Amino acid sequence: MSQSTVLIGTLLATLVIWKLVQTWRRPPFPPGPKGRYPFMGMTFDMPSKRPWETFGEWAKQYGPIMYFRTGLQHVIVISDAKVYRELIGMRASIYSDRPPSEVGDLISGGRRSVLMPYGTRWRMVRRIFTNVLTAKKCDGYVPYQELESLATIHNMLHEPKGYAHELHRYALSVARTVAFGKRVPTSSSEFATEMRDVMENFSKAMTPGKYLFEAIPMLRKLPSFAQPWLRELEKFKNFELSFALKCYRDAVRQAELHPDRPCMAREVKAEMEKAQEDDEVQASSTCMEILGAGSETTATALHFTILALATHPEVVEKAHEELDRVIGQDRFPTWADEPNLPYIRAIIKENQRWRSISPMSFPHYTSKDDVYNGYYIPKNCVVRVNHWMMHSNYERYSNPEKFDPERFINHTQSAAASANAVDASERDHFSYGGGKRICPGIHLAERSLFMMTSRMLQTFKFGRPLDPKSGTPRELTAEDIGVSTSLIMTPGSDFDMSFEPRSKNIGQLLESEWLEKVAHQGTRPQCSTCVRRGAACEYPSRLMSPTPGDPSPDSDDHPQADCFTPPADFSEGAASLDGQQEAAQGPSPSSELFTSASSLLPSAFTSLNCEGGSNFSAPTGLEQNGDDLFFNFGGLSPDWIFSLFDPCSHLDTFSMPTDYQMLDEPVLHLAGQNSFPNAQEPSVRYSARQGPHLDNWLLSTAETNCNQSLVIPQLGGDSDRSLKHGSHFQMTKVEESQRSQLLSSAQTILERPLWKAVSLANFPSKAKLDHCIDLFFVNFRPPISFIHRPTLNPTTISEVLLLSIVAIGARFSSMPGAIVFANSIAELNRRILLLMNEQDSSHRYSEDYLTAQLLQTTHGRGSGHRILFRHSRDLRLLLVRHAREAGLFQEPKPRQNAPDESSATTESRWKAWVAAERQRRLGWAIYDLDATVGILHNDRPAFSIGDMALSLPDEDACWEAPTAHSWMALRPWQPSHENRIEFRKAARECFYPSLTDRIQLSDDQHLHVITVTLCRFLWSMKELQGSPLMDAVPEDWPLVNHKRTLLKKLDQFLTCPEAAKANKDDAILRRIVERLLIIHLCHLYGAGDLMDWLLPLLRAGGQHKEARARMSKWGVEDRGRLRQVAYHSAQILALSRSFPFNLPCESLYAFYAGGALWCATVLLGDLEPGTDTEACNDGDESHQVTVLQLDAFHLLDGEDYRKVHYWLCEGGRARVGLFGVPRLGSKESHVQVLKEALRILQNMRIWELSKGFSDFIRKLITAESSIQ
Structure with a gap:
């Protein structure tokens, strides 16, 4: 050896x-x-x-x-x-x-922190989680959870079979809002589907024993071809990382646009930069963890909660008793109620103990x-x-197999406080883990579970589970369902539930809350489940395109509601989800449109050569939402197309030429009054005016000066005798701590700025401002022009008027970023107008201020931007009131000391005429804006027609005359104040022609005013017809006949647009087309209650049960009316297709017409063939039936029009069609009509409102196609 x-x-x-x-x-x-x-x-x-x-x-x-x-x-x-x-x-x-x-x-x-070794990298990632998910931060997420819970419970009520998917959507949407600043509108959205795939892949891969090399690590040293598992794992890895990067990059982009939205991606990026780490993959993986871990666990916990409640009716009964005692049935619980709902808290804690998901x-x-x-x-x-x-410890929990919330009834600590208790015996449960690896989302999860559990109990009865095959209730225990597990424990088998409101009041509360807070946002516009409505809660498409090669993570969802707008404002930033006003407590996520770090104006406007493409930074909240914060349609108020002032005693009038003054009494001479015994004098006749009309004449003139510091005066003395007497009622007394809190809150709120800083670094150059002003006058042509271009001087008009002109003009620019720039300028102007009104209320009665308000309202109507649209609604009411108080609706007349016209120069006479005519036209433009709100938004106008004492505007040729002499050449024989047509007399002349007056309404402006007035009357009759008063009046009350009379009178103003095109210039043709659109739309409003149930039906994707039932009944009540609706809808679509003029409200006409024609098509297809309808079999020969094209423009005295008119009145066998729809009433025609309306809307590119309508029509097409 x-x-x-x-x-x-x-x-x-x-x-x-x-x-x-x-x-x-x-x-x-x-x-x-x-x-x-x-x-x-x-x-x-x-x-x-x-x-x-x-x-x-x-x-x-x-x-x-x-x-x-x-x-x-x-x-x-x-x-x-x-x-x-x-x-x-x-x-x-x-x-x-x-x-x-x-x-x-x-x-x-x-890169997953859950698998990451304990060390420096893990601590960095953990610190990010801790910072973004603190209790205080999670309190800021509560409004989003409240809104998501409303949407979820509403969907569960209407689609109970999909409740499990809806729970996952809720949890995932909350997590995505926190991580990426966007919500998940439906469980079938692309994001939800891809996220589900990521989680399934991870679960499959982490299954113990699935791969041999887990037990024998040496196998990893084999060549790649000898490791067959690598192909699958590489596929999983590539899919997960590409998805995470895609979502992260999109979130970072959106975070720059929405700095006030929650966005973990923004904080992760900042933390990585702070640590000098440039690892985008790690950042994206960190963000994705909150979605995967947080959403699955929360959804499963809620699933087990429903199982527990369905199998323990005694628990539900006690919970209902507590809710009724503490909350009542007139509202839903909020997070602030959590301390007062110990039994609800106990249910949540017991559920996490009873069925721990880990x-x-x-x-x-x-x-x-x-x-x-x-x-x-x-x-x-x-x-x-x-x-x-x-x-399951018997010493710790008595009878642990039983679901018994009573065991936690005295456990008042929060989940985090309990989890960190020094004494382990004081912990409630251990589902959140412990130590340094404790669940970082514990605060978020606690709030999510409370929000859904409390609100489900507030809403539903929770009957027995249903058999998934038969759908009948069955005796079922939790043990029958069992559990299954992979990474987390889930219910072992499916069970259906029937979710019914536990009272009528609760059902009505849910619907009203959903309409007010959810449907108005986007999410989702017609928030109901995607299965039921075939649509997601969505917004108009985003303006900005993603970076080339980096598609948006939700390309199939565009446009959808990115993120709820919490009610606390806010304003995509609120939830309205939309309390959506800018509250004193500070702007909400979506109302905060600008920050010091973000530019107000796109950088594309800073260079004349427009280089750099469209990769600009849009202002916060003003970008066109892609798939985020609900551009919510829904509800009954007009902003479903997306869901303050203290009068002072001093009131200025318009600044008029020295030879003009405001009238002291009405100028209308009503000598013919006796011939109209049902009429009465307008109230304006009795308004004794020393200036503008005063509504505050009863109020004290000793007012608080809003420009001075507010000092609260002393109330009584320190030892006032009244304090020594007893109270009338035995109530809890105010404590000193509450008084201190009042003082602190008031001070904090008043010192907090209303808006964050506005960056004007990219404000455009003088040349670009001039360009926008030029485009304004070239392209923006309202039916009644109220800005006098020949005398307008941009250097002398007020800043708010100039900004209003620039904002509208920019919409017609071809420069990159024009739309966002226009919205930004409009928002800037909105803020300036508000501040001007607060700082000096006399501004509100100046001509420039009112003109700017009018332009701002018009812009907001068609902008497609939630905040501007909502502001336009409120501004319309203020505008009418301010104009009325300023005397704008009364005729100006020359002052008594004014020089005679014969001695005045042509220039001075022209300027005096322009000043008076400008005021007159401004009054009529405001009247037009308010009167058309009835048919455009199905909303009540604010102006009383009896207050209108203006004469009709002068002809356009005089108004547009470029110089004094060209103006004089048009009227050498006529004094500037004579031969005016009185409005009241002209309106009466339509129905009772007078031989003495002989008023000829040939000017298209005058025809427009009369048309709008008749339209206003018609809407008032529609409103009256739907009021409770109709239940008390005699059955033979001729209201319906009056509506028919108005419609017949409107029909007298119809003309053939093709004939007008050949004989009129574009300005006149524009007015003719708009007049025709109004008349045809009036016929839709005159068709019974069509427009009352049509809009809710469209919002619900055609699946609103009550509206659908009313539609069917409406269709058989009057078949002639049905044919009339089909004809007038087809005419509106034809006008929108053939004569587009980029009007701000063009898309409204096309959308309403498309929806009404779709309903008519469905109803025509349901009628029996051969009765008195147009239903014809394919085998019918063409010579046996009349072939009609409803959208053709026929001469009113021609044979073709007579055929159409006969069919409208009498019916009969006819094959009816229109462009893109060969046979109206056929199975295919439902979708064909919608596709044609969609094509028309998509071609309307200047005013972004059309994009929202396009998305609605697209969803309706999807729903209809699936039905076919």
Whole structure:
């Protein structure tokens, strides 16, 4: 034997002896099973199903801490709360590591913090989680959770079969809002589908025992071709990382546009930059973890909650009693109610104990040797915690198998406070884990669970579960459902539920809350489940395109509601989800449109050559939403197309030329009054005016000066005798702490700025401003022009008027970023107008201020931007009131001391005429804006027609005359104030022609005013017809006949646009087309209650049950009316297609017409063939039926029009069609009509409102196609 062999043998023997000595000297391992095979430990004896139950049985035999081996791996299982607290909590530095995971490293590149080793990198990621998910931060997420819970419960009520998917959508949407600043509108959206695939891939890959190399790591050293598992794992990895990067990059872009929205991606990016780490993949993986871990666990916990409530009716009864006692049935619980709802809190805690979603903890790993209670725990030992066993401890929980919330009724601590309790016996449950690896989303999860649990209990009865096959209630226990598990525990089998409101009041509350807070946002516009409505809660498409090669993560969802707008404003920023006003407590996420770090104006406007493309930074909240914060349609108010002033005593009038003054009494001479016994004098006749009309004449003139500091005066003395008397009622007294809180809150709110800083670094150059002003006058042609271009001087008009002109003009620019720039300028102007009004209320009655308000309202109407649109609604009401108070609706007349016109120069006469005509036209433009709100938004106008004392505007030729002499040349024989047409007389002349007056309404402006007035009358009759008054009036009250009379009178103003095109210039043709659109739309409003149920039906994707039932009944009530609706809708579509003029409200006409024609098509298809309809079989010969094209423009005295008119009145067999729809009433025509309306809307590109309508039509097409 060689010397070297002896030496080696000696060393080995010494090593073995030393090892044995060390083993003898160290403490023993904890007790535990040994396994059947020597040296193999428990490798072949591990439980394959429900390991926590097997470990629990072993724990009863071996004790609360046990040890075994699987192969060469040491494993410790903890089954006692005290041991858990001591090791995982108190000795976290040893037990916070994770065991090596070859699969985890392959599938995520080692970037998932849940698998990441304890160290510097893990601490960095953990710090990010901790900072973004603090209790205070999570309080800021509560408004989004409230809105999501409303949407979820509403969807569960209407689509109970999809409740499990809806729970996952809720949890995922909350998590995505926090992580990426966007919501998940439907469980079938592309994002939700891809996220589901990521989680399924991860779950498959992490299944214990799936891959051999997990047990034998040496196999990873084989060549790639010898590792067949690599292909699958690489596929999983590539899919996950590409998806994470896509979402992260999109979120970072959106975060720049929405700095006030929650966005973990923004904070992760900042933290990585702070740590000088440039690892975008790590950042994206960090953001994705909150979605995967947070959403699945929350959704599963809620699923188990429903199971518990369905199988324990006594629990539901107690919960309902507590809710009725504390909350009542007139509102939903909020997070602020949580301390007052101990039984609801107990239900949540008991559910997490009863069905812990993590019965076995994720494995911990020891970083060094340790000794506990005399037992040796080696380094690199896997440590598992048996949560299920600790939750089933009979000493800790009596009768642990039973679902009994009473056990936690006195447990008042929050989940986080309980989880960090020093004494383990004070913990409620262990579902959130412990130590340094405790669930970082504990605050968010607690709020999510409370919001859904409390609101589900507030809403639903929770009857017995339903059999998924028969749909009938069945006796069912929780044990019948069982559990299944992969990474987390889930219900073992499916069970259906019937969700019914527990009272009529609750059902009405849910619908009203949903309409007010959810439907008005986007989410989603017609928020109901995607199955029922075939549509997601969505917004108009975003303006900005993603970076080339980096598609948006939700390309199929565009446009959808990115993120709810919480009611606390806010304003995509609110939830309205939309309390959506800018509240004193500070702007909400969406109302905060600008920050000091973000530019107000796109950088594309800063260079004349427009280089740089469209990669500009849009202002916060003003970008066109892609798939985020609900551009919510829904509800009954007009902003479903997306869901303050203190009068002072001093009132200025318009600044008029010195030879003009405001009239002291009405100028209308009503000598013919006696011939109209039903009429009465307008109230304006009796308005004695010393200036503008005063509504505050009853109020004291001693007002608080809004420009001075507000000083609260002293109330009584320090020892006032009235304080010594007793109280009338025995009530709880105000405490000093509450008084201090009032003072603190008032001070904080008043000192907080209303808006963040506005950056004007990219404000456009003078040349670009001039360009926008030029485009305004070229393209913006309202039916009544009210800005006099020949005398307008941009250097002398007010800034607010100039900004209003620039904002509208920019919409017609071809420069990159024009739309966002226009919205930004409009928002800037909105803020300036508000501040001007607050700082000096006299501004509100100046001509420039009112003109700017009018332009701002018009812009907001068609902008397609939620905040501007909502502001336009409120501004319209203020505008009418301010104009009325300023005397704008009364005729100006020359002052008594004004020089005679014969002695005045032509220039001075022209300027005096322009000033008076400008005021007159401004009054009529405001009247037009308000009067058309009835048919455009189905909303009540604010102006009383009796207050209108203006004469009709002068002809356009005089108004547009460029110089005084060209103006004089048009009227050399006529004084500037004579021969005006009085409005009241002209309106009466339509119905009762007078031989003495002989008023000829030939000017298209005058025809427009009369048309709008008749339209206003018609809407008032529609409103009256739907009022309770109609239940009390005689049955023969001729209201319907009056509506028919108005419609016949409107029809007298119809003309053939094709004929007008040949004989009129574009300006006149524009007015003719708009007049025709109004008349045809009036016929839709005159068709019974069509427009009352049509809009809710469209919002619900055609699946609103009540509206659908009313539609069917409406269709058979009057078939002639049905044919009329089809004809007038087709005419509107034809006008929108053939004569588009980029009017702000063009898309409204096309959308209403498309929706009405779709309804008519459905109803025509339901009628029996051969009665008095146009239904014809395919076999009919063309010579046997009349072929009609409803959208053709026929001469009113031609044969073609007579055929159409006969069919409208009498019906009969006819084959009816229109452009793109060969046969109206056929099965295919439902979708064909919608596609034609969609095509027309998509061609309307200047005013973004059309995009929202396009998305609605697109969703309706999807729903209709699926039905066919």
